[in-house]
Amino acid sequence: MGYVADRWHKSRPKPGEPECGEHKGKVASRAHGKGKRWQARYDGPDGGERTSLHRTAAEAEREIIKQESAKMTGSWVDPKAGKVTVETYAFDTWLPAQNINGRTEIEYRGVLNRYLVPEWGTREIRSIKPSEAGAWQQLLLAKYELSGSTPNSVARRVRSVFRLAVIDRVIAVSPFAGIxxxxxVESTVDPPDLAEVLGLVDAAYHVRWRAMIDLTAMTGLRSGEIRGLRVDRIDRERGVLRVEEQLVYERGRGLYFDDLKTGAGRRVLPLTDEALTLLAEYVTAHPPAVDGEWAGLVFTMPGGEPIGESTLDWALKSICRRAGGPARHWHELRHHYASVLIAGGENPKVVQKRLGHKDVLTTLRVYSHLWAEAEERTRGVLDDARRKAREAAAVRREGFLSGGMIPEGQGTRVASGLVSA
Known part of the structure; x- marks a missing residue:
C-alpha cells in the first residue's frame, strides 16, 4: 500500500531544528513553498516505486487508492510512461519487438519515417486522440496520395505501435480503438492460363529463362525464392523442394541470401516428375558452382553471378513481347500456380501452405474469386450430370410406356405404375 509524503517538511527533523513559521510543529525542508506540497508514493506491478504530486493530501490519497485499485483489476498503466514521444516508442520499443530481418526492418523504418514521424513524432504517445487517429488515416489518402492496398498496410504498422503501447501499459487504450x-483494396488477380504459360516457355530466348518460368509455374516460388534456389534444397528421392531462403538486395550490401520473412514461408513443396526432370537436366547441363559465395546456386548469370530482380523482370517482359501476349510480372506465374491448385479442388489451407502465406485469410482474400469460379464450374458439372440422368430416365420411361423394350443392365423395375432406375 502506498503512502502520502509532505514534500515541504522534513519527516525526521534533527533535534533543535527551528519550526516552520508557516506550519506549526513542522520543520521546513528545502522544497518548502516550491511546487505542489503532497506526494503520492506507491509501488507499480513491477515493484518499482511511482510518485506523483498533488495540491492537497486528500488528492494524493485518492491517487493512491486509484492506482492500487487499477493494480488489483489489471488495468494499471504507468502514468509517466505515456510521456514518451511517439517517435521514441516506435523506434526504441516497437520496432525491436517485431522480430524481423534486416531488409524488413528497413521497410518498417521507412514507413515510420515517411508517415508517422512527420505528423506525431514529437508528441507524447498518451496525447494522441481518437479523432486525430481517424484524421491521420485520411491523410494517407489526401496528403500522401497512397492507393490500393498501401493505406491499409501503412495503417496496420502504425496501429500496431499503439496496440503494443497498450499491452506494455504505456497507455490505457489505443487512439485507434473504434476507428x-x-x-x-485488393486488385483482382488474372493469372495466365496454362496455354499462355507454355507459350512463354516456348518464347523464352535462353534456356535459363525457359527453365525458371516453367519451374515457377509448377511450384509458385517467389522471385527471390527461385533466384536463390540452391541445389541442396532439392530432394530427388522424396520428390520435394525445401523453400528455406531467398535472394535479396539491400542498398550498400548488394545481393545476399536471407531468411524468409515469416515461418510460414519456410515450406516443403511436392515436385512433379516433370519438375524433377527439368531440374535434373538443367543442373546437369549447367552445373552450379561448388565453392565460393554462390556455391550451389541453380540459376545464375554468365560467370556464376546471381540474378537480380530487375534482370528477371526485364527478361520476362521481353519474353511476353516475343510471345505476343500481355506484359506479365513474375508474381503472376505464382498466381498461375495457385489457380491450378484451386481449379484442381485443393482447399484453402493446402493452397496457403503451398504458397507460404502467413495465414489462410491472406490466401482467401487474394484468390476468393478463383474459388467462386471453381464453385460455379462444380455447379455446372453437377447440373449437367443430373440433366443427362433425367433425360436418360425420360427416354427409358417413354420406351416402356409405348411398349418398347427396356435395355438390359439398366436396373429398371415396375413399381406402382412407375419406371425407376
Missing amino acids: KAPTL
Whole structure:
C-alpha cells in the first residue's frame, strides 16, 4: 500500500531544528513553498516505486487508492510512461519487438519515417486522440496520395505501435480503438492460363529463362525464392523442394541470401516428375558452382553471378513481347500456380501452405474469386450430370410406356405404375 509524503517538511527533523513559521510543529525542508506540497508514493506491478504530486493530501490519497485499485483489476498503466514521444516508442520499443530481418526492418523504418514521424513524432504517445487517429488515416489518402492496398498496410504498422503501447501499459487504450482501418483494396488477380504459360516457355530466348518460368509455374516460388534456389534444397528421392531462403538486395550490401520473412514461408513443396526432370537436366547441363559465395546456386548469370530482380523482370517482359501476349510480372506465374491448385479442388489451407502465406485469410482474400469460379464450374458439372440422368430416365420411361423394350443392365423395375432406375 502506498503512502502520502509532505514534500515541504522534513519527516525526521534533527533535534533543535527551528519550526516552520508557516506550519506549526513542522520543520521546513528545502522544497518548502516550491511546487505542489503532497506526494503520492506507491509501488507499480513491477515493484518499482511511482510518485506523483498533488495540491492537497486528500488528492494524493485518492491517487493512491486509484492506482492500487487499477493494480488489483489489471488495468494499471504507468502514468509517466505515456510521456514518451511517439517517435521514441516506435523506434526504441516497437520496432525491436517485431522480430524481423534486416531488409524488413528497413521497410518498417521507412514507413515510420515517411508517415508517422512527420505528423506525431514529437508528441507524447498518451496525447494522441481518437479523432486525430481517424484524421491521420485520411491523410494517407489526401496528403500522401497512397492507393490500393498501401493505406491499409501503412495503417496496420502504425496501429500496431499503439496496440503494443497498450499491452506494455504505456497507455490505457489505443487512439485507434473504434476507428476503422482503411479499406483493404485488393486488385483482382488474372493469372495466365496454362496455354499462355507454355507459350512463354516456348518464347523464352535462353534456356535459363525457359527453365525458371516453367519451374515457377509448377511450384509458385517467389522471385527471390527461385533466384536463390540452391541445389541442396532439392530432394530427388522424396520428390520435394525445401523453400528455406531467398535472394535479396539491400542498398550498400548488394545481393545476399536471407531468411524468409515469416515461418510460414519456410515450406516443403511436392515436385512433379516433370519438375524433377527439368531440374535434373538443367543442373546437369549447367552445373552450379561448388565453392565460393554462390556455391550451389541453380540459376545464375554468365560467370556464376546471381540474378537480380530487375534482370528477371526485364527478361520476362521481353519474353511476353516475343510471345505476343500481355506484359506479365513474375508474381503472376505464382498466381498461375495457385489457380491450378484451386481449379484442381485443393482447399484453402493446402493452397496457403503451398504458397507460404502467413495465414489462410491472406490466401482467401487474394484468390476468393478463383474459388467462386471453381464453385460455379462444380455447379455446372453437377447440373449437367443430373440433366443427362433425367433425360436418360425420360427416354427409358417413354420406351416402356409405348411398349418398347427396356435395355438390359439398366436396373429398371415396375413399381406402382412407375419406371425407376
